[in-house]
Amino acid sequence: MFIQTETTPNPATLKFLPGRAVLPGDTLDMRSAEDAEISPLASALFAVDGVSGVFYGADFIAVTKDEQVDWQFIKPAILGSIMEHFMSGGPLLAGEHEEQVGDEEFFDESDTQTVETIKELLETRVRPAVAHDGGDIAFRGFKDGIVYLHMRGACAGCPSSTATLKNGIQNLLRHFLPDVEEVRPV
Known part of the structure; x- marks a missing residue:
């Protein structure tokens, strides 16, 4: 191997x-x-x-x-x-793992369409890129024009993660969704 x-x-x-x-x-x-x-x-x-x-x-x-x-x-x-x-040949996980604490999403029901678009953009355009770098990013919430994202793996604590959030993801989401004002890590 x-x-x-x-x-x-x-x-x-x-x-x-x-x-x-x-x-x-x-x-x-x-x-x-x-x-x-x-x-x-x-x-x-x-x-x-x-x-x-x-x-x-x-x-x-x-x-x-x-x-x-x-x-x-x-x-x-x-x-x-x-x-x-x-x-x-042993199993990767000893049993069924639970969703991690704090993974609950939050957003107002009136923003459902915006949140669906944010999730779709993250899934198709952002997650593949951050996975290539050894990490992952997950949607956590949307409130008052602010998108909250959770950075995991290599992205958590990465010196360039702030630049990725502000210059990459924030600009992408703002381009497609005028309701988005800012992106913040959770």
């Missing part, structure tokens, strides 16, 4: 591509060893000293490290854990 790695715009996150499906059709962001208890692979990755986050995408695993740790010291252990997991 050969696992490719890719850098992401976030220097603290590397994207690992095992060459097979990881979590098709869904994403899962785990920011602590407690969050990772639902996944044997994530638990093994958090056991590597210096790992501070694990994110599953459709065909990749994004691993975030502590700032004080160098990739050269932990990358071999991460690769070993990923390879061991996929070679064992």
